[in-house]
Amino acid sequence: MRARARTLLFAAGAAGAAALFTAGALDLPHFGGAVHPYGDRAVHQALRESTTNTISSVNFDQRAFDTIGEELILMASAIGAVVLLRVVGKEAEDQGAAHRHGPAEVSDALRIVGYLLLPVTLLIGVYIIAHGAQSPGGGFQGGVILGTAVHLLYLAGDYPALQRLRPIPVFESTEALAAGVFVAMALAAAGAVPALNGAVGVEVGCALVLLIGKFFEQALLVREPPGGTS
C-alpha cells in the first residue's frame, strides 16, 4: 500500500536521523552545566548598555539584524495570507443576516467578560511593550497581547464593533510603516557600511528587474515589422 510504503520510508529516515541526532546530542555539553560563553558575553554587553532585560538586548541590540529578518518573515507571512485569502473571482461575500444586524447571540457572561477584559488587556499589552527593556516582556510578546485584545470583541459576539475598531487598511499601512521604521532605525544604529550595502542591494535589485523587464518587452511584446527578414 502507498501509505504503508510511506510509513516504512519515514521509519528508515527517522531511524537514521535519530541515530545521528543521538550521536550529536551525546557530545553536547552536559545539561545544566556552568559553561555558557556566549551567554556570559551577552549578559556583560547588556549590562554595559544598561538594558536589564538581557533577552531584549540580544534581540534588539546585539542581534538586531536577525530581528529585521524575523520581522520581514512576519510581514511576508501576513502579506501571503492576505493574498491567499483575498476574495477571488466569483466568490461572493455573504451580505445576509449573519453579521449585518448587530451582535450575534452569545451568552451575557461571555459578552460582559469580553467587554470588561478588552481595556484591561490593551493596557497589559502596552505595559509589556513599554517595560520590555527592563523586565520580562518586549515588543513581540506585547504585540501579540495587543492583537489578541482587539479580538475579545469578536468573542463577545460583536463583529460589527470589531470592524469599526480595526479598519483593515489602517492596520495594513501601519504594519508596513512600523517594519520600515524598524529597518531604518537598525540601519542608522549599525553605521554606514550596512546602510550602504542595503541601498546598493535595493538599487541593484530594481535595476535588474527594470533591465530584464525591458528585454521581455522586446522579446514578447514588440512585433517585428511585416515583411521583415524572417
Add this chain to the structure above:
Amino acid sequence: MSHLPYLAAGWIVIAGLYGVVTSRDLIHAVVCLSVTQSGTYVLLLAIGYRYGATAPVFSDRPPHGRPVTDPVVQAMTLTDIVVGATVTALLLALAVQVAKRRGTIDPDELRSLES
C-alpha cells in the same frame, strides 16, 4: 543521564514528523508541524539551562549575584516561536484555499496539482 533533555527534544521532533507523514487532514498536519517545531524550543532552552541559575533579567537584583541562564538561546527561542506562528498562519491560509477549491483537506485525495 545528563543528556536526556536533548534526546527529549529529538523525540518531540520525530513524533511531530510522524504525525505529518501519516496525517489524513491538512489542519492536523499543520498542528503536527507545530509539534515538530516545539522540539527545537526544548532543545534551545535545554542548551541554555544552568543548574541553580535564575532568569537573565536584572531589573530587581544586583548584576553579579546568582548565575543566570543563557539569554542568547532564549532570544533565539523567541525568534523561533514568532517564525513558527507565521508559518502556521500561512499554512492554515493555504489549507482554507485548498478546502474551498478542492472540497477536501485529505492530502491523499489531492493527487495532482491542477484544480
